[in-house]
Amino acid sequence: MRYDFASDNTAGICPEALDAFLQANAGCHASYGQDDWTVQAADAIRQTFEHPDADVFFVFNGTAANSLALASLCQSYHSVICHEQAHVETDECGGPEFFSNGTKLLLGRGPNGKLWPDEIDRLVARRSDIHYPKPKVVTITQSTESGTVYAPSEVAELSAHARRHGLHVHMDGARFANACASLGCSPAALSWQAGVEVLSLGGTKLGMPVGEAIVFFDRSLSEDFAYRCKQAGQLASKMRYLSAPWVGVLKDGIWLRHAAHANAMATRLAEGFRQIPGIELLFPVEANAVFARIDSRVQRRLSAMGWAFYGFINEGGARFVCSWATQADDVDALLQAVREAIIETMADPSIR
Numbered sequence: 001m002r003y004d005f006a007s008d009n010t011a012g013i014c015p016e017a018l019d020a021f022l023q024a025n026a027g028c029h030a031s032y033g034q035d036d037w038t039v040q041a042a043d044a045i046r047q048t049f050e051h052p053d054a055d056v057f058f059v060f061n062g063t064a065a066n067s068l069a070l071a072s073l074c075q076s077y078h079s080v081i082c083h084e085q086a087h088v089e090t091d092e093c094g095g096p097e098f099f100s101n102g103t104k105l106l107l108g109r110g111p112n113g114k115l116w117p118d119e120i121d122r123l124v125a126r127r128s129d130i131h132y133p134k135p136k137v138v139t140i141t142q143s144t145e146s147g148t149v150y151a152p153s154e155v156a157e158l159s160a161h162a163r164r165h166g167l168h169v170h171m172d173g174a175r176f177a178n179a180c181a182s183l184g185c186s187p188a189a190l191s192w193q194a195g196v197e198v199l200s201l202g203g204t205k206l207g208m209p210v211g212e213a214i215v216f217f218d219r220s221l222s223e224d225f226a227y228r229c230k231q232a233g234q235l236a237s238k239m240r241y242l243s244a245p246w247v248g249v250l251k252d253g254i255w256l257r258h259a260a261h262a263n264a265m266a267t268r269l270a271e272g273f274r275q276i277p278g279i280e281l282l283f284p285v286e287a288n289a290v291f292a293r294i295d296s297r298v299q300r301r302l303s304a305m306g307w308a309f310y311g312f313i314n315e316g317g318a319r320f321v322c323s324w325a326t327q328a329d330d331v332d333a334l335l336q337a338v339r340e341a342i343i344e345t346m347a348d349p350s351i352r
């Protein structure tokens with residue numbers, strides 16, 4: 001199978017992350033995050049986000065980052081407002097609810113994977129009695145599960161709605177780099193300057209071996225968070241392997257260059273799809289993912305030809321994700337395979 005487009009976590013480690021990882025492997029270092037690499041990585045994140053006071057933690061994956069961040073903002077009787085397609089709702093096996101001892105997710109709507117700001121008001125106003133879990137947090141995904149991005153002004157508007165109701169703002173930034181590169185704005189403008197208080201900052205999908213960072217822009221919210229990480233099994237004793245790659249990728253804006261490359265490959269793929277009759281793009285392509293409506297017979301043919309991809313969002317939807325490692329030739333090979341699959345299924349009605 002070719003896994004090039006199945007996700008951006010099918011690619012290997014980018015050279016800069018690997019180089020830092022190997023450097024960190026030399027010699028003995030302090031454990032549990034007391035090492036110089038971890039100190040440097042947290043500093044690099046503070047610098048990148050132009051926020052000298054941010055509190056930074058490193059965990060193994062995005063589910064942990066989101067779950068623990070949300071749990072730290074909530075009591076068990078609270079609720080979290082998110083988009084109905086949010087990863088926290090659909091892909092974390094109830095992790096946020098589990099780690100917060102029962103906090104409920106309230107699902108809002110909005111086109112193209114983006115939470116509609118009025119949905120915050122609707123979900124808050126729906127109930128105010130003691131029999132319903134009290135809304136406490138809004139979480140939004142950047143870039144979204146549909147491959148779109150929130151502009152800084154949209155994040156600020158969502159934050160304003162949240163603040164009006166006394167809610168905290170969390171951002172699931174599994175693909176924050178792609179959003180940042182797509183918008184060409186600073187990481188600060190897209191996070192704390194737009195009202196985000198806690199950010200799950202994705203590392204894995206941008207080219208690190210493993211790991212995400214949790215960035216608290218308000219230190220009053222990170223009190224005792226280290227204990228929460230430890231209890232959840234997320235305190236790595238050899239923390240430097242989670243942290244050092246950040247030092248490598250944050251240098252000279254390398255992470256954003258990789259993200260911009262992945263975005264450009266997705267744009268190339270989308271352009272190619274537009275040239276193929278019968279294929280329809282389902283969402284605007286604004287980051288590194290392309291969602292296309294492709295006949296289910298063609299999809300099955302593509303799979304049989306050895307291309308791995310996610311087929312979801314109802315019948316006919318297929319997702320293709322590009323990474324730092326995607327090459328233009330890979331995109332063109334996929335497009336060629338799609339054209340062939342279409343011709344074959346058209347020529348042979350017996351193909352199911």
Ligand SMILES: *Cc1c(COP(=O)(O)O)cnc(C)c1O
Pocket residue numbers: 061062063064066087088141144145172174175204205
């Ligand atoms: C990939 C992803 C995550 C993190 O998932 P893990 O598999 O737990 O690392 C979180 N949010 C979104 C939107 C993602 O795409």
